Amino acid sequence: MWRHIASNVITLLVVTVFLLGGVILWGQAQYTATGPLEEPICLRVPPGTTMRGVSRDLEQKGAVTSGAIFRIGADYAGREDDLKAGSWLIPEGASMSGITDLLTQGGASTCGTEVVWRIGVTGAEAVVRELDPATAQFAERARFDPAQEEARPAVYDTMLDRADTRYRLAFAEGITSWQVVDGLKAVDVLTGEVAELPPEGSLAPDSYEVQAGDTRASVIARMTQAQEVILAAAWERRAEGLPLESAGEALILASIIEKETAVAEERRRVASVFVNRLRRGMRLQTDPTVIYGITEGRGVLGRGIRQSELRAETEWNTYVIDGLPPTPIANPGRASIAAAVDPAETDFVYFVADGSGGHAFAETLAEHNRNVARWREIEAGRAEE
Known part of the structure; x- marks a missing residue:
């Protein structure tokens, strides 16, 4: 009799272990399976939130099939106490394990x-x-x-x-x-x-x-x-033979390029004009340096440059000084710095606005004068509209 009872107990234990193992395997499959979300959601996790609170929120939003399995899985993975406050983008079909990773890895919020x-x-x-x-x-x-x-x-x-x-x-x-x-x-x-x-x-x-x-x-x-x-990186990669003695001078030139054009494709051509002028000993004659001499960078001029200001002797007025001004006239971006140290290979020494937001470039004064005349016609036409 006792042998029969013992046999039944052992059988029951085996069945229980088998069933328990099946439940665990099922739970693991649920934890790693594709989730029910049909479109992404933004989950906000306020400071002090617990994994239990998050599991309820996820279940209510339809992001997980079972808040309990999510919580147990996070605990089993040792992530129960790693929850990070923030706003997290939960993608469609995210698994519970994937959501756990998103909520515990930290870093800047990914939505919100x-x-x-x-x-x-x-x-x-x-x-x-x-x-x-x-x-x-x-x-x-x-x-x-x-x-x-x-x-x-x-x-x-x-x-x-x-x-x-x-x-x-x-x-x-x-x-x-x-x-x-x-x-x-x-x-x-x-x-x-x-x-x-x-x-x-x-x-x-x-x-x-x-x-x-x-x-x-x-x-x-x-x-x-x-x-x-x-x-430093740009100066290290600079083209050979530039009429610039230091990275500081490259920064000055870059600031002038930055103020002269907002068209990305023009930066290296604008740089070539100034580099060619420096090589030939020509004054740069660029309006932004005149404006900086007036404002010293404290706000915008808000009007046109007067003829008297073009002739005024300031440290930055490249109509009256030779070479580069003593300091930059603005904070140039990466692209203008790159253009200053690697200008296009051209013979241009002049440029003027062309009416399209860009500039017309010229190698000779006669060609430049024709470009200027066209620009004045465009300005006159705009004034009549």
Whole structure:
């Protein structure tokens, strides 16, 4: 009898172990299988959220078939305590294991909202954007002048209260150091002051992600370091025979190129004009240097250049000085720096606007005068419209 009972117990244990193993294998298959999401969603994980809370949220949103299996799987994988706060883009068909990886790997939020401060030559603006998971495109929620506190929309203040909002600064190429510092003053998530105006040309105009509480001085430091790296690499790869004695002179030339053209395809041709003039001992005669001599980079001129200003003796007026001015006239971008150290091989020594946003180039003064005449006809026609 006891032998019969023991046999039954053993049989029951074997069946139980077999069933348990089957359940475990089924659960593992469920955890790694393609998920039920038919389109991406943005999952917000506030600070302090637990894996249990996330599992409930995922189940409610239809991202997982079972919140319990998701939670058990994350625990079994040792990721229960690795949950990261933020806003995370969950792609369609994501498995529970894939979602666990997304929510525990850390880094910057991959969806949700962001505030972008665009700091340019003529001013600054702030844009509040939110990612649409279905299209993976940002939709604009608000746009305003950050210097006008009364213009701040309510949605902006709401975003400031969210721990997962991303902040980004976008600086336009050709911006001056004074304009950078002035623009940073309006970015209210930053702290502190900039003690000294950075040297002109020393800041890399680019996009920089920041955190609330970062200092303005730290942004300047990042921009300075980036420009040093860009300039050093470009100077190392410079073309042979340039009439430039140092990387500093290349930076000055790059700043002039930056202010002369916004057309990417023209930069190397514009660079060739100035390099050819330097080689021939011709004055550069470029209007942006005259303007810098008037404003010294503190704002925009906002009007045409007067004849008296073209003749005025300033350190930067290349109509009256020989060679390059003593400093850059703006902070050039990577492409203009690259053009300065590797200009196109041309015989051009003149250029003038052509009415299309670009320029007409010439090798001789006679050809240049014809281009100027055409440009004046275009200007006259526009004035009559």
